[in-house]
Amino acid sequence: MNIAPLVQARGLGRQFRDGASEKWALQGLELQILGGEKLAVTGPSGAGKSTLLRLLGALDRSYAGELRVNGCELRDLDDRALARFRGQTVGFVFQSFNLLPSYSVGDNLLMPNVLTGALPAADALERARELLDRVGLRACWDQRPLTLSGGQRQRVAVARALLLKPSLVLCDEPTGALDHDTAQQVLDLLDELHAEQACTLIYVTHDERVVARCDRRLQLFDGRMAERQPGGSS
Amino acid sequence: MKSWRLFRLSITHLRSAPIGAAFAIAGVAIGVGFLVLFVGVGEGLRTRVLNEMFPANRVEFEPRRVKLFGIEGSPNGPGLSQAQVMALRDVPGVSRALGKQRSSFPAKLWGGARLLGFDLRSEAFFDGLPEALMATELRRSETRHRRERGQVERCDVAQDCPAGSSCHQGACAAVDWYERFHDRGIVRHCVKSAECESGERCIDGRCQRECRDASDCPGQRRCRNDACEPGKVCPRGERCDGKEPCPVVGVCEQTCEKDADCGRDGWCNPAERPQGCEPIRCRLHQQADARRISSKSRGVIISPCTGDSCRLKTPCSYGTYCAPDTPATLLGFCERPVPVVVNPLLMEIFNSDMADSLNLPRVADPQLLYGQRFHIAFGDSHFTEDAGTSRQQIKQAVVVGFSTLAPELGVALPLRLVRHHNRRIRGTQRVAAFDAVWVQTDRNERTAEVIKEAEAMGLSLSRRSRFARTLGRAVYVLYVAMLLLGLLVLSVSASNITQTLAMLVHERRAEIAILRALGGASWDVAGVILAQGAVLGVVGSTLGVLCALAVGEILERLIQWLQVPLLPEQLLVYPIWLIPIALTIGLAFCLLGAILPARRAIRLDPSEVLSQP
Numbered sequence: 001m002n003i004a005p006l007v008q009a010r011g012l013g014r015q016f017r018d019g020a021s022e023k024w025a026l027q028g029l030e031l032q033i034l035g036g037e038k039l040a041v042t043g044p045s046g047a048g049k050s051t052l053l054r055l056l057g058a059l060d061r062s063y064a065g066e067l068r069v070n071g072c073e074l075r076d077l078d079d080r081a082l083a084r085f086r087g088q089t090v091g092f093v094f095q096s097f098n099l100l101p102s103y104s105v106g107d108n109l110l111m112p113n114v115l116t117g118a119l120p121a122a123d124a125l126e127r128a129r130e131l132l133d134r135v136g137l138r139a140c141w142d143q144r145p146l147t148l149s150g151g152q153r154q155r156v157a158v159a160r161a162l163l164l165k166p167s168l169v170l171c172d173e174p175t176g177a178l179d180h181d182t183a184q185q186v187l188d189l190l191d192e193l194h195a196e197q198a199c200t201l202i203y204v205t206h207d208e209r210v211v212a213r214c215d216r217r218l219q220l221f222d223g224r225m226a227e228r229q230p231g232g233s234s
Numbered sequence: 235m236k237s238w239r240l241f242r243l244s245i246t247h248l249r250s251a252p253i254g255a256a257f258a259i260a261g262v263a264i265g266v267g268f269l270v271l272f273v274g275v276g277e278g279l280r281t282r283v284l285n286e287m288f289p290a291n292r293v294e295f296e297p298r299r300v301k302l303f304g305i306e307g308s309p310n311g312p313g314l315s316q317a318q319v320m321a322l323r324d325v326p327g328v329s330r331a332l333g334k335q336r337s338s339f340p341a342k343l344w345g346g347a348r349l350l351g352f353d354l355r356s357e358a359f360f361d362g363l364p365e366a367l368m369a370t371e372l373r374r375s376e377t378r379h380r381r382e383r384g385q386v387e388r389c390d391v392a393q394d395c396p397a398g399s400s401c402h403q404g405a406c407a408a409v410d411w412y413e414r415f416h417d418r419g420i421v422r423h424c425v426k427s428a429e430c431e432s433g434e435r436c437i438d439g440r441c442q443r444e445c446r447d448a449s450d451c452p453g454q455r456r457c458r459n460d461a462c463e464p465g466k467v468c469p470r471g472e473r474c475d476g477k478e479p480c481p482v483v484g485v486c487e488q489t490c491e492k493d494a495d496c497g498r499d500g501w502c503n504p505a506e507r508p509q510g511c512e513p514i515r516c517r518l519h520q521q522a523d524a525r526r527i528s529s530k531s532r533g534v535i536i537s538p539c540t541g542d543s544c545r546l547k548t549p550c551s552y553g554t555y556c557a558p559d560t561p562a563t564l565l566g567f568c569e570r571p572v573p574v575v576v577n578p579l580l581m582e583i584f585n586s587d588m589a590d591s592l593n594l595p596r597v598a599d600p601q602l603l604y605g606q607r608f609h610i611a612f613g614d615s616h617f618t619e620d621a622g623t624s625r626q627q628i629k630q631a632v633v634v635g636f637s638t639l640a641p642e643l644g645v646a647l648p649l650r651l652v653r654h655h656n657r658r659i660r661g662t663q664r665v666a667a668f669d670a671v672w673v674q675t676d677r678n679e680r681t682a683e684v685i686k687e688a689e690a691m692g693l694s695l696s697r698r699s700r701f702a703r704t705l706g707r708a709v710y711v712l713y714v715a716m717l718l719l720g721l722l723v724l725s726v727s728a729s730n731i732t733q734t735l736a737m738l739v740h741e742r743r744a745e746i747a748i749l750r751a752l753g754g755a756s757w758d759v760a761g762v763i764l765a766q767g768a769v770l771g772v773v774g775s776t777l778g779v780l781c782a783l784a785v786g787e788i789l790e791r792l793i794q795w796l797q798v799p800l801l802p803e804q805l806l807v808y809p810i811w812l813i814p815i816a817l818t819i820g821l822a823f824c825l826l827g828a829i830l831p832a833r834r835a836i837r838l839d840p841s842e843v844l845s846q847p
Contacts, residue, residue, distance in 0.1 A: 050845055059751060059841035080755045087753020094844065098748045102250040114243075115753040160752075 006167055006200050007033035007056060011065030013223075014051050025051040026223045029065070035167065038194060038201045040211040043220035049204040050172060052220070056202065057090050057170050058082050070167055087116035091161030091199070093190075095173035097153040099145035099160075105132070106141040109160050118164050131159040135189060151182035155189060162193055169194075171203045175210060187213060243749075244765035247742060254734040255770065258824075261727035262774025263781060266820040269720030270782035270813070274806035275789075276713035281807050284709050286375075287578070287638045288702030290678040293685060294334075295322070295693040296670045313667025318691065322673055325687045327680030332364040333668030336641075337652050339659035340615030343631070345527070345608020350594055353608075357616050359644030362652025365416050367672055368575060372412035372635035375578075379600050379636070411604050411634040417648040419499040419570035421513055423559060423627065429658050431650060435485065439559070440513070441654065442485035451486035458484045458510055487511065498551035499568050514568040516556035524558050524566075524628045527607050531555045531630070535568065555630050561611070562623050571607055571632040574645040578636045583643075606633045612655050621659045639672065670696055724823045731770055731827030735763055739831045739838070747840035760832040767828025768821060775820030779813055 012029035015022050026048040033039055041049045054060040055067060058074050061082070067074050070089055077085060092098070099108050107114075109132060113124035132138050135155040137148075145153055154174060161169055171190065175183035191213060194201045203210050211217050219226045248255045284290075297314060314333060322331040337360035344355040389395045395406035422441040424430055430441035444450070445457035487510035488495070490502035496511035503512040516533040523530045532549035533556030550556050550568035558566035578600070585596040597603065611628050613621030620626065631645075640646035656664045673688070675681045685695065695703070739746065746759055786806045793805055 054841040054845070057751070059844070060839075079757070083750070083753050083755035083758070086751060092751050098744070098751075098844065100745050100748060102246050102745070111749070112752045115749060115758060 005032045006035040006037075006070060007031060008068040009066065012052075012055065012067055013064035014048070014055060014060070014062065015064065024223050026055070026063075026220075029223075029225050031218070031225070033200060033202070035200055036198045037216065038214045039203070040214040040217045041202060041204045041220065042206065042211060042217055046222075047220035048223040049220055051223075053170050053172055053202070053204050056168065057092060058086050084116055087112050088118050088164050089167050091164075091166040091169040093154070093157050093161050093169065093171040093174045095176040097145070097150075097157045097177070099153055099156060101144065101146055104142050104144060105137065105148070105156050108145060108156060109163060112160065112163050116164065124163070128159070128163060131162060132156070134193070135159045149182075150178050151185060154178060154182075154186050158186065158189060158193065162197060162199075165197060166199060168200045168202065171201065171205075173205055173207075174203065175205070175207055183207070183209075241765055241769070243762045244769050247738065247745075247762065248766055248769060251734070251738050251741070254737060258727070258731045258734040258770045259774040259777065261730040262724070262771060262820050262824055263778035265720065265724030265727040265823070266775045266778030266816050267782040267785070268723050268778075269717070269819065270779055270808070270816045271785055271789075271806075272713075272716035272720045273812055273816075274782070274786055274808050276709070276716055277807040277809055277812075278805040279709050280713065282805060284702075284706055288699075288706065290706060291675045291681055292672065293675075293681060293699045293703075294670050294672050294696040295688050295699075296696045298689075298692050298694040313669055314671055314693070315667055318693075319668060319671050321691060322671060322688060322693075325673075325684055327675045327677070327684050328673055329676045330367070330674040331671055332367045333649075333671045334364070334367075335362045335649060335652050335656065335665065336360070336669045337362070337644075337656065338664055339613055339655050340618050340620055341610055341612050341655075342614050342616050343608055343610045344525075345631075346606065348527075349597070349602060349606055355616070358610055359641060360652050361639075361641045361644065361646045362649035362656075363575070363639055363646045363672075364649045367639065367674075368415050368635075368637060368646070369412065371637045371639060372415055372575065375636045376410075376412045376604070379604075409605065414570075414632070414634045415573045415575060415648060417572075417651050419497065419554070420572060420629075420651065421557065421567045421569055422651070422654045424658070428662055429654070431653065437485055442487075445484050445486050453488075455486045456489045456510070458487045499554050499570055514550065516550050516566055516568050518556050518558060518564040518566065521558075521561070521564065523556075524561065525609060527555075527609070527630065533564075533566070533568075536565075557627070557629055559627075560623055561614075561626050561628050569629070571630040572610060572647060572651060573634040574631045574647055575635050575637050575640045576603065576633055576645055577638055577640040577642050579638070579642045580640075580644075581636075600636055603633045604635070607631065613659050625659055627655075721819075724819065727774070728823040728827035731767060731824050732830050734770075735766060735828050735831035736834060738766070739763065739835050743838055743843050746835055746838055747843035750838075750840040751844060756836045759835045759838075763832040763835050764825060764828050767824045767832075770828075771821035771824025772817070774824065775817045778820060779816055783808075 009029050009031035012026060012031065013024055014026040015024050017023075029052070041052060043049050051060070055063050055074075056069065058069070058077070061075055061077075063075070069085075072085065074082070074085070099105075100111065103111070106128065109128040110124055113119050113121075113128075118124075119127065129138070129141070132141060135158060137152055137155055137159075140148060140152065140156070145156065148156065154177075158174075169190075174190070175186060178186060187210060190201065193199075201214075203214060205211060295314075316333070319331050319333045322328060325331075337358075341358040341360065342356065343358040344353045346352075346354045389401040389404065389406050395401050401407070422430070423439055424436035424441050425439070427435040427441075430436055434441045434443050436442075443452075448455070448457050451457050488500070490496050490500075490509050490511050493500075493502045496502050499513060500511040501514050502509050515536050517536050518524055518533040519530055523533065529549065532554070534547050534549060536547075554568045554570055556566050557569040558564060581597060581600060581603070585598075588594070589596045607630050609628060610631050611626060613626035614628075637646065653665045671693075673684060675684050688694075749759060749762075750756075786808075790805055
């Protein structure tokens with residue numbers, strides 16, 4: 001684990017307008033996440049887990065307080081820099097996979113590089129084939145995502161998230177749509193890749209099996225944080 | 235994002251919505267197609283119909299006419315004086331002003347047996363037009379007719395070739411008919427000098443040009459001076475009394491050494507020193523020969539002639555005929571046929587109305603009429619009193635071209651011939667003024683100013699020019715309306731594209747959010763949408779242009795098949811700028827249509843979309 005903090009949040013807050021009233025989805029969050037750390041963010045529905053994930057993934061910049069990822073204050077980045085940040089520093093794994101149905105598995109894998117141009121095309125292709133091989137789906141390169149099973153799709157999503165070797169991988173309920181065995185396989189795969197790539201892995205989850213695999217748990221209640229060691233009760 | 239990636243993403247997105255994309259492409263294709271077709275038809279109407287028939291820089295003026303109790307009259311007298319024509323030439327913007335005179339003598343014509351199988355007979359009406367006005371006009375129409383005719387035909391003799399051409403070195407060579415609209419080689423008979431043009435006098439029964447020295451004569455002609463002796467008639471018509479010297483005036487004459495120097499219609503008179511060309515005297519076998527076109531109408535030559543090239547007792551040369559001095563005599567001169575110009579409208583009237591009524595074949599190819607000969611009896615009439623045998627003349631005429639300057643129901647002759655017959659039959663007063671004047675401006679834009687100036691001089695546009703200008707305005711309005719209609723269709727297409735792409739953005743909002751999450755910037759996403767608009771625009775516009783060209787081709791074949799009067803076989807004109815401009819306009823409209831969906835895509839919040847189940 002890298003001792004340098006990858007994520008630093010001070011007084012992090014996010015307010016949403018709900019009709020005439022305003023509501024804090026996150027409020028006064030103080031957070032420090034180290035490089036290579038594996039963190040579980042838990043809490044009941046509406047606690048602010050997904051909001052935190054979107055802020056960390058630079059999908060949302062309208063926050064209060066400070067949020068530094070990899071030393072960058074996200075609010076200060078312009079649209080293009082923010083896009084580059086999302087493409088190269090962050091990898092997303094969603095509960096609903098979010099693969100592009102119009103593209104083949106291979107094209108889905110290559111999409112982050114198509115959008116950012118971070119790697120030369122040949123290198124990106126080699127890395128994509130290597131990752132697909134790693135997740136056991138080499139034969140599916142030309143298939144459309146809709147022809148794959150849920151577990152296979154999530155494995156493709158994991159491979160896509162890791163294509164550009166991001167420092168931070170954000171997983172939003174990665175096993176939520178999978179059966180027990182498939183979920184275990186995907187979690188094993190994520191653990192292996194985490195160990196290989198030394199990236200920071202943040203799970204938003206309700207699944208205690210996922211929490212048990214993490215170094216640390218962040219428990220959120222009504223937008224505020226209560227940090228616990230894995231296995232501890234809330 | 236590199237542009238090829240943008241393009242690939244756009245294509246992939248569009249392929250995922252094939253029906254919407256197909257409708258959008260069809261809309262653009264229809265809009266651009268309409269635009270190209272409408273401009274093609276509009277330009278064709280403007281350049282190939284209107285400008286050919288009524289060039290915008292050419293107008294005809296008449297003395298102003300006033301209507302009184304339904305009858306038109308001219309308060310400023312019957313015609314235009316030479317001074318008025320000269321004054322018009324001085325109006326700024328006028329490059330040429332040339333007077334014309336209508337025939338005011340009876341005449342009838344007959345002919346066409348070679349083309350139709352029997353002779354058509356009609357009363358004849360003429361406009362006398364200046365040669366200078368017709369030269370360019372005739373050359374242009376003849377060149378166009380030849381081009382429309384197409385390939386070269388092989389031949390052994392002239393009879394193998396179509397009308398209007400001759401056989402030269404095994405190929406049918408077109409004769410330059412436009413060069414023949416002049417009165418050279420045509421004898422203008424006279425009894426006294428008053429029957430001739432000013433500057434001419436009547437000698438040996440023919441009008442000949444007066445001169446004082448060679449500088450008064452055109453080309454390389456010499457001035458033959460007649461010395462006046464007492465008792466003889468002076469060149470100016472005075473009788474010499476031997477006291478006062480007669481002014482030394484001669485007539486212009488072509489010098490020669492042998493008959494060949496005088497062309498087909500003259501011989502080299504050895505009595506002259508230096509020798510001068512004289513028209514060849516001939517004699518018909520019988521009077522009926524003057525009224526039909528056959529080898530006998532060439533008569534036999536009776537002039538004296540020189541040794542080696544003596545043509546005595548042979549027929550007049552090919553291309554000439556023996557024109558009797560009057561219908562009552564067999565004696566005449568070897569002459570070239572009178573050149574006539576036909577209004578293309580006359581052919582259309584014949585084809586559309588007369589041919590079917592008279593059970594005659596239609597004349598589809600104007601080229602067939604070039605070189606067609608027929609007869610004109612000047613001073614004779616089917617309807618009114620004739621001019622008397624002594625003033626009548628039967629001449630052969632030949633069609634040398636087509637022009638809208640010619641009268642619609644009649645033919646145009648060289649001005650001097652019409653003036654000559656007007657003067658002989660109706661007297662000198664008749665030729666004192668022109669009936670109308672053709673004015674050509676140096677630019678189309680100057681025409682309106684020139685019309686104002688002419689109106690201030692007491693002139694008004696002729697009925698034909700008024701009609702042409704009204705027609706011109708109507709075509710212009712039609713042209714603009716068609717352009718606007720094309721743009722309207724394109725606007726509808728653009729709105730269709732907006733809807734298609736907006737729908738695509740809505741349907742693909744999850745994908746757009748994923749692209750943003752995977753590293754796509756707002757402008758990358760906007761670029762994908764705009765590129766989709768561009769792809770739709772390029773494909774739709776290209777299809778539209780191709781469809782328009784195809785429909786245009788079908789339209790032209792239909793016009794050819796239907797033989798629509800006044801419309802040329804190739805109606806559509808595509809200016810060189812049209813296709814690039816149409817493609818650009820199509821693309822621009824599609825990009826405009828894509829702007830709104832692109833803005834929607836930019837404003838789409840990926841975090842919100844991705845948080846939805």
